Amino acid sequence: MANKRKRYEDLDQTVKDLVLNAGAIDVGIVTTETLEGGPPSTDLSYVLDGARSAIVFALPLDQEKIERFLKKEDFPGHCLDNVRTNTQASGIALELARFLEMKGHAAVPVESNFVYRKDTARGPFDEKPPISHRYLAVRSGIGHFGLSGNVIRENEGAAIILGSVVTKAHLTPTEPLSAGESYCDECRLCMAACASGLMHSEEKTRVTLGGVEFSYAKRQSYNRCDYVCGGFSGLSKSGKWSTWSPARFPIPDKDEEFLEALRGTLKPYALRPKPGIGFYHPLLPGNKGQSTCGHCQIICHPDKDVRAKRLKMLTEAGVVIQLEDGSLKGVSPEEALQHLAAMSPEERTLYENITRINRNYEFGD
Numbered sequence: 001m002a003n004k005r006k007r008y009e010d011l012d013q014t015v016k017d018l019v020l021n022a023g024a025i026d027v028g029i030v031t032t033e034t035l036e037g038g039p040p041s042t043d044l045s046y047v048l049d050g051a052r053s054a055i056v057f058a059l060p061l062d063q064e065k066i067e068r069f070l071k072k073e074d075f076p077g078h079c080l081d082n083v084r085t086n087t088q089a090s091g092i093a094l095e096l097a098r099f100l101e102m103k104g105h106a107a108v109p110v111e112s113n114f115v116y117r118k119d120t121a122r123g124p125f126d127e128k129p130p131i132s133h134r135y136l137a138v139r140s141g142i143g144h145f146g147l148s149g150n151v152i153r154e155n156e157g158a159a160i161i162l163g164s165v166v167t168k169a170h171l172t173p174t175e176p177l178s179a180g181e182s183y184c185d186e187c188r189l190c191m192a193a194c195a196s197g198l199m200h201s202e203e204k205t206r207v208t209l210g211g212v213e214f215s216y217a218k219r220q221s222y223n224r225c226d227y228v229c230g231g232f233s234g235l236s237k238s239g240k241w242s243t244w245s246p247a248r249f250p251i252p253d254k255d256e257e258f259l260e261a262l263r264g265t266l267k268p269y270a271l272r273p274k275p276g277i278g279f280y281h282p283l284l285p286g287n288k289g290q291s292t293c294g295h296c297q298i299i300c301h302p303d304k305d306v307r308a309k310r311l312k313m314l315t316e317a318g319v320v321i322q323l324e325d326g327s328l329k330g331v332s333p334e335e336a337l338q339h340l341a342a343m344s345p346e347e348r349t350l351y352e353n354i355t356r357i358n359r360n361y362e363f364g365d
């Protein structure tokens with residue numbers, strides 16, 4: 001028994017060493033017991049029948065590239081960092097899963113993003129992940145839930161990418177962080193930086209995982225984030241600032257209006273050029289997407305002053321237009337209107353609803 005115990009302890013350390021050696025900044029372990037009582041996306045057996053545990057890990061995003069992105073100074077820098085960090089996370093998951101298999105433990109890598117369950121009502125379009133890295137990360141002590149619902153960490157804030165491996169190996173769970181240690185003071189700057197209104201301003205979601213309760217702002221329809229973070233539209237209601245999307249189709253107020261809005265912007269999305277770095281997503285028209293938002297994540301720095309500074313960077317950096325060569329540029333709201341007015345009607349339909357072209361944008365709030 002003592003020898004068996006020793007062997008399990010060695011495997012705990014080995015899996016942690018492997019992912020840290022590959023570039024992760026932190027790693028945790030959950031088991032079916034520590035996830036007990038959680039939502040369906042914490043059911044490890046969905047990924048691997050008979051699974052006993054999962055290893056979850058975090059990689060950092062480049063903070064300097066984030067600020068240049070928010071200031072509309074550099075689009076490709078953060079996009080490339082985001083794509084490569086996600087790819088690195090998925091690669092580490094594959095490497096660890098194969099390592100565990102070679103050691104005799106069944107294991108399945110769970111990619112960082114863009115993989116969805118196919119057995120729900122609308123299949124992949126429901127965008128239900130096989131497993132939620134976020135829940136695994138907070139229960140295993142990698143970070144806390146911020147009000148945004150993103151996982152936040154003392155040093156990196158929410159600027160991290162997560163990956164996981166589900167396995168039949170007997171591993172020892174790591175402890176969650178104490179709720180009192182979280183830097184989230186509910187400043188709501190994540191909400192202020194979100195043009196889609198995904199996060200509910202009042203209601204919260206509460207989950208219990210293995211007897212520990214976690215909470216974050218209730219998420220309204222994910223179609224909101226699909227529409228804005230997906231790049232279908234990106235102009236804030238004030239008209240003063242935008243995401244990196246050059247499209248300015250109206251952003252609805254109600255959950256039930258977003259699906260129709262998405263449908264109406266599929267064609268312009270597919271026709272707008274997307275030169276340079278992007279990511280490949282199976283649900284996007286034309287499959288290629290670009291990181292146009294992520295504001296709720298990249299605004300959330302541990303230092304409250306930096307958070308406020310980042311929101312200011314975003315809201316004072318103007319709006320994005322697309323130039324003839326397809327490149328994107330941050331300009332003043334007034335310059336953007338002139339740019340659109342100079343387009344042919346056909347070209348203009350790629351960016352806005354031309355029945356609204358005579359509307360005067362109000363720059364008051």
Ligand code: SF4
Nearest residue numbers: 146147184187188190
């Ligand atoms: S931006 Fe503020 S409210 Fe939102 S998660 Fe970060 S610290 Fe919490």
Ligand code: SF4
Nearest residue numbers: 194225229293294296
């Ligand atoms: S990624 Fe953008 S659109 Fe989606 S919730 Fe965050 S801020 Fe809102």
